[in-house]
Amino acid sequence: MNKENMKTKPVLFSGIQPSGLLHLGAYIGAIKNWIKLQNEYECFFSIVDLHSITVRQDPKAFRERCYDFLALYIACGIDPAENVIFCQSHVPAHAELTWILNCYTGMGELSRMTQFKDKAKKQEGATVSVGLFDYPVLQAADILLYRTNLVPVGADQKQHIELARDIALRFNRLYGEIFTVPDHFIPKAEAGARIMSLQDPESKMSKSDPNEHGTISLLDSPEVIRKKLKRAVTDSEAEVRFHATKPGVSNLLTIYAAVTGKDISALEAEYQGSGYGKFKDDLAEAVVTFVAPIQERYFELRHDKAALNAILQKGAEQARARAEQMLQKVYEAVGFVVLK
Numbered sequence: 001m002n003k004e005n006m007k008t009k010p011v012l013f014s015g016i017q018p019s020g021l022l023h024l025g026a027y028i029g030a031i032k033n034w035i036k037l038q039n040e041y042e043c044f045f046s047i048v049d050l051h052s053i054t055v056r057q058d059p060k061a062f063r064e065r066c067y068d069f070l071a072l073y074i075a076c077g078i079d080p081a082e083n084v085i086f087c088q089s090h091v092p093a094h095a096e097l098t099w100i101l102n103c104y105t106g107m108g109e110l111s112r113m114t115q116f117k118d119k120a121k122k123q124e125g126a127t128v129s130v131g132l133f134d135y136p137v138l139q140a141a142d143i144l145l146y147r148t149n150l151v152p153v154g155a156d157q158k159q160h161i162e163l164a165r166d167i168a169l170r171f172n173r174l175y176g177e178i179f180t181v182p183d184h185f186i187p188k189a190e191a192g193a194r195i196m197s198l199q200d201p202e203s204k205m206s207k208s209d210p211n212e213h214g215t216i217s218l219l220d221s222p223e224v225i226r227k228k229l230k231r232a233v234t235d236s237e238a239e240v241r242f243h244a245t246k247p248g249v250s251n252l253l254t255i256y257a258a259v260t261g262k263d264i265s266a267l268e269a270e271y272q273g274s275g276y277g278k279f280k281d282d283l284a285e286a287v288v289t290f291v292a293p294i295q296e297r298y299f300e301l302r303h304d305k306a307a308l309n310a311i312l313q314k315g316a317e318q319a320r321a322r323a324e325q326m327l328q329k330v331y332e333a334v335g336f337v338v339l340k
């Protein structure tokens, strides 16, 4: 990375959990903006594997999935020569700062996190782990370690970023200006802040959705994409219009606009009077065309483990160097003995 840029550019941090498949929702809600912003910011893009073990992972599949995600980040357009791409578990400071921040975070605050409440409910019957409860503090540590100015995420992460801000402000009030207070960057609703399930437009498209027809993976084949979009839930009106009373169609319009760059109003005009059949067929072709070059690049990259490991090695070194500085600053601030 160009040293000059490192000094002058503001910092961007974001990450995705390597659990399940990387889907179109995460692409539109987050990665699309990573790509857009990567030249303006000094960027740290993490594969947040520590977060993923808040639910059980099969170790072998999990390890391979981390490589899948790395190859997909790059295939989507994140340049590893210009940005720091790394696995969270390769930078011990993330876990270390989490402990410190735990001591500055209230049980009540974490109990109010809607994602915790939802996930805990879904695990009904099973033990809800302390890790799942503490998950947002680890996320705050991710962000605060890098003096992050901007965190591009989907709308579901807003509450977590607000918590990171609150923790930073609280810590700074006690010890001076240690942390940079981050802002979130969330797309507008019609630009895909929350892409919904194709099968249930009331719930978000999610890696953990047991109904695979609700989610389009970036690695789905053209046949699968066509099938899923043909089956997508709409309504009985047969009118292609973006409106709160038409969540299924509005979601499809949002996806269509995101993958083609067309305006939603232009799409509404284009499909006026044409019914849902043609609209869905054309959308399927647009999604197939959109993912084709990503998949092509992904398959080129994915088999070269040595090259992927080299990227992770470099990313880990760059991230560690930066994170360690902040951790030392925090250790000094709270009063630990510092060995020079």
Ligand code: TYM
Pocket: 013, 014, 015, 016, 017, 018, 025, 026, 027, 028, 029, 030, 048, 051, 138, 139, 142, 143, 151, 152, 153, 154, 155, 156, 157, 160, 192, 193, 194, 195, 196, 204, 205, 206
């Ligand atoms: P995760 O892994 O669930 O999702 C990754 C990113 O994709 C966005 N996203 C969506 N956006 C729109 N519509 C959807 N259906 C959709 N599904 C996912 C998410 O908002 C997110 O931006 N806790 C985070 C990961 C994380 C993180 C961080 C993010 C850990 N540390 C630090 C930013 C900064 C998560 O579980 O995202």
